[in-house]
Amino acid sequence: MTRKILVLPGDGIGPEITAQASRVLAACQARGLDIQVEEAPVGGAAYDLEGSPLPESTLARARAADAVLLGAVGGPKWDKLEDISRRPEKGLLGLRKELGLFGNLRPALLYPQLAEASSLKPELVAGLDIMIVRELTGGIYFGQPRGIEERDGQRVGYNTYVYSEAEIERIGRVAFEMAQKRGKKLCSVDKANVLEVTMLWREVMERLSPEYPEVELSHMYVDNAAMQLVRAPKQFDVVVTGNMFGDILSDAAAMLTGSIGMLPSASLNASGQGMYEPCHGSAPDIAGQGVANPLATILSVAMMLRYSLGEGALAERIEAAVGQVLDDGLRTADIAAEGERTVSTAEMGDAVLAAL
Amino acid sequence: MTRKILVLPGDGIGPEITAQASRVLAACQARGLDIQVEEAPVGGAAYDLEGSPLPESTLARARAADAVLLGAVGGPKWDKLEDISRRPEKGLLGLRKELGLFGNLRPALLYPQLAEASSLKPELVAGLDIMIVRELTGGIYFGQPRGIEERDGQRVGYNTYVYSEAEIERIGRVAFEMAQKRGKKLCSVDKANVLEVTMLWREVMERLSPEYPEVELSHMYVDNAAMQLVRAPKQFDVVVTGNMFGDILSDAAAMLTGSIGMLPSASLNASGQGMYEPCHGSAPDIAGQGVANPLATILSVAMMLRYSLGEGALAERIEAAVGQVLDDGLRTADIAAEGERTVSTAEMGDAVLAAL
Ligand SMILES: CC(C)[C@H](C(=O)O)[C@@H](O)C(=O)O
Ligand SMILES: CC(C)[C@H](C(=O)O)[C@@H](O)C(=O)O
Numbered sequence: 001m002t003r004k005i006l007v008l009p010g011d012g013i014g015p016e017i018t019a020q021a022s023r024v025l026a027a028c029q030a031r032g033l034d035i036q037v038e039e040a041p042v043g044g045a046a047y048d049l050e051g052s053p054l055p056e057s058t059l060a061r062a063r064a065a066d067a068v069l070l071g072a073v074g075g076p077k078w079d080k081l082e083d084i085s086r087r088p089e090k091g092l093l094g095l096r097k098e099l100g101l102f103g104n105l106r107p108a109l110l111y112p113q114l115a116e117a118s119s120l121k122p123e124l125v126a127g128l129d130i131m132i133v134r135e136l137t138g139g140i141y142f143g144q145p146r147g148i149e150e151r152d153g154q155r156v157g158y159n160t161y162v163y164s165e166a167e168i169e170r171i172g173r174v175a176f177e178m179a180q181k182r183g184k185k186l187c188s189v190d191k192a193n194v195l196e197v198t199m200l201w202r203e204v205m206e207r208l209s210p211e212y213p214e215v216e217l218s219h220m221y222v223d224n225a226a227m228q229l230v231r232a233p234k235q236f237d238v239v240v241t242g243n244m245f246g247d248i249l250s251d252a253a254a255m256l257t258g259s260i261g262m263l264p265s266a267s268l269n270a271s272g273q274g275m276y277e278p279c280h281g282s283a284p285d286i287a288g289q290g291v292a293n294p295l296a297t298i299l300s301v302a303m304m305l306r307y308s309l310g311e312g313a314l315a316e317r318i319e320a321a322v323g324q325v326l327d328d329g330l331r332t333a334d335i336a337a338e339g340e341r342t343v344s345t346a347e348m349g350d351a352v353l354a355a356l
Numbered sequence: 357m358t359r360k361i362l363v364l365p366g367d368g369i370g371p372e373i374t375a376q377a378s379r380v381l382a383a384c385q386a387r388g389l390d391i392q393v394e395e396a397p398v399g400g401a402a403y404d405l406e407g408s409p410l411p412e413s414t415l416a417r418a419r420a421a422d423a424v425l426l427g428a429v430g431g432p433k434w435d436k437l438e439d440i441s442r443r444p445e446k447g448l449l450g451l452r453k454e455l456g457l458f459g460n461l462r463p464a465l466l467y468p469q470l471a472e473a474s475s476l477k478p479e480l481v482a483g484l485d486i487m488i489v490r491e492l493t494g495g496i497y498f499g500q501p502r503g504i505e506e507r508d509g510q511r512v513g514y515n516t517y518v519y520s521e522a523e524i525e526r527i528g529r530v531a532f533e534m535a536q537k538r539g540k541k542l543c544s545v546d547k548a549n550v551l552e553v554t555m556l557w558r559e560v561m562e563r564l565s566p567e568y569p570e571v572e573l574s575h576m577y578v579d580n581a582a583m584q585l586v587r588a589p590k591q592f593d594v595v596v597t598g599n600m601f602g603d604i605l606s607d608a609a610a611m612l613t614g615s616i617g618m619l620p621s622a623s624l625n626a627s628g629q630g631m632y633e634p635c636h637g638s639a640p641d642i643a644g645q646g647v648a649n650p651l652a653t654i655l656s657v658a659m660m661l662r663y664s665l666g667e668g669a670l671a672e673r674i675e676a677a678v679g680q681v682l683d684d685g686l687r688t689a690d691i692a693a694e695g696e697r698t699v700s701t702a703e704m705g706d707a708v709l710a711a712l
Contacts, residue, residue, distance in 0.1 A: 157556030158518040200513030252582040
């Protein structure tokens with residue numbers, strides 16, 4: 001059965017990095033992987049073309065796909081758009097919501113070849129390998145009511161942080177299962193000493209815990225988690241948290257590695273359909289120069305093969321190829337040490353293809 | 357006119373560290389500072405005594421005081437309290453709310469004598485001096501409605517993240533004024549690409565900006581701010597943000613220094629009345645052993661002298677005394693390098709008094 005993959009290049013460096021990832025997909029195809037790859041616009045690019053960051057046709061094709069590969073969205077060009085609902089970010093949030101991609105996996109993995117790049121002392125991050133499991137379709141990102149309105153003669157802005165037991169349970173299960181496959185330690189992050197919604201979060205995590213007897217569950221307040229990530233990040237294996245805290249902590253964790261240009265992510269729904277994207281953003285400042293690092297996007301293809309296409313062996317080959325090019329000393333500007341020779345986006349793509 | 361100071365030792369190491377700070381207050385008194393110092397229970401200690409983490413008499417005395425010095429609240433003993441409204445944290449939150457202490461100042465300052473303690477590479481944190489201005493009586497901490505209730509056969513938890521223009525404006529002014537006195541750079545942290553409440557936040561900060569022409573205002577999304585704190589913290593001078601983001605970012609920033617046992621904080625209301633407390637918590641694991649670091653609490657006394665009592669010169673003398681004891685090599689366990697000789701809480705207090 002031919003599997004459908006939809007590539008959404010998006011904005012900024014998105015087109016450049018997805019171009020290299022598409023070459024990797026083509027190479028897999030050439031080796032017998034039965035896929036069909038299409039492209040569609042999203043984000044600011046889609047707004048410019050069709051007046052919407054998530055055109056109906058893009059959404060329909062995403063729904064029909066087995067997996068989506070996204071570059072990145074957003075840029076200063078669209079930051080001043082008066083109509084918030086047409087901003088590039090809304091394309092991304094719309095895809096997550098419409099496809100039901102509640103399970104966001106964000107690994108923070110330190111490549112030994114790039115250990116120098118971390119801003120932390122080497123001994124604190126050597127071997128770092130954290131998996132952040134972030135709830136992605138609920139919480140304060142989507143909670144109702146929300147808005148800005150006039151009350152007693154002045155404007156008031158408000159959003160609602162809300163989770164149901166069912167929403168907490170399903171992300172909890174993703175996290176417990178992930179922990180079971182990894183180091184068997186799960187840290188649930190909340191602010192249960194202040195927020196009722198996270199008291200319920202903690203309670204549901206506790207309730208699930210006996211079903212995963214091998215996994216050691218702990219709880220941490222979000223302020224402490226932010227500290228512990230800086231102080232001693234290797235204490236973490238799998239971290240599970242809501243949409244907003246996950247946004248903050250996964251970026252902090254990614255930055256601990258010093259090479260956010262290396263980190264992929266997966267967003268999964270209940271039927272294994274997924275959207276895959278680099279952790280980094282659209283980097284408008286370097287867009288179009290051919291210097292962006294395509295490795296996070298290429299590694300997102302590996303995650304796609306593993307989680308949505310059931311091709312774990314092929315995923316490992318791609319990951320090994322990336323390891324190989326790092327061993328060979330290839331560096332795009334973002335991961336180069338001072339004075340080191342750098343390669344272009346396309347040269348990095350060439351090297352990965354050669355190593356495959 | 358005699359100024360009234362209320363000391364609230366609280367829980368865990370609170371009594372030990374406030375005891376040393378009280379000695380410093382007494383020394384100021386002996387040198388002619390016209391103050392009257394009282395003590396009252398708060399937090400778990402107050403709950404144990406009177407069944408409430410913020411007894412009426414404590415609150416009344418806090419209202420009557422010119423300034424409050426708080427140790428710390430909370431501990432495992434009270435974590436299982438069914439009635440959330442009686443948890444130690446509620447004593448702290450109640451004081452903030454009842455006294456209207458909306459302006460929370462949290463410096464993240466690296467003491468050159470302790471540069472080694474940071475988990476970041478020395479060149480990234482040398483000279484670090486950030487002031488985080490956190491809104492403390494609004495936002496999601498206090499927003500209504502809130503709770504856990506049954507909807508469609510399952511429980512749902514919810515909280516409300518809400519700010520009015522007036523609330524944003526008054527914390528904005530505190531931050532702009534702080535920036536004006538410091539490096540003239542203010543970074544406002546929000547999530548204006550997702551949350552309406554923070555779109556209003558950004559708009560109000562923009563509106564205030566022309567009134568402070570010397571201050572350069574920038575905006576940053578909270579996820580990026582968490583990354584930038586790890587990547588290049590010295591880019592920040594003053595940071596202003598809401599209650600929840602401020603909780604997370606101020607702890608991360610404090611941890612960058614590696615010596616959270618050194619960091620004081622101030623929480624001010626519109627009339628200059630303030631509550632002063634160390635950034636660190638009640639550390640129940642080391643409570644009662646006489647090994648806690650009293651310096652953050654002693655430095656909180658300095659902040660109190662500066663912000664609530666108009667005694668800036670005296671504040672500087674205390675800060676200089678703390679610098680002196682660090683120069684002299686005195687270290688409590690939390691700030692000692694491996695193998696370094698450590699002193700007790702009381703010995704550290706002795707040394708500061710001697711240096712005064
Ligand atoms: C672009 C933005 C809406 C998004 C988010 O906040 O989720 C991004 O920061 C991310 O983490 O994928
Ligand atoms: C104890 C807790 C309620 C408090 C907060 O979240 O504000 C603490 O973390 C702090 O930052 O002072």
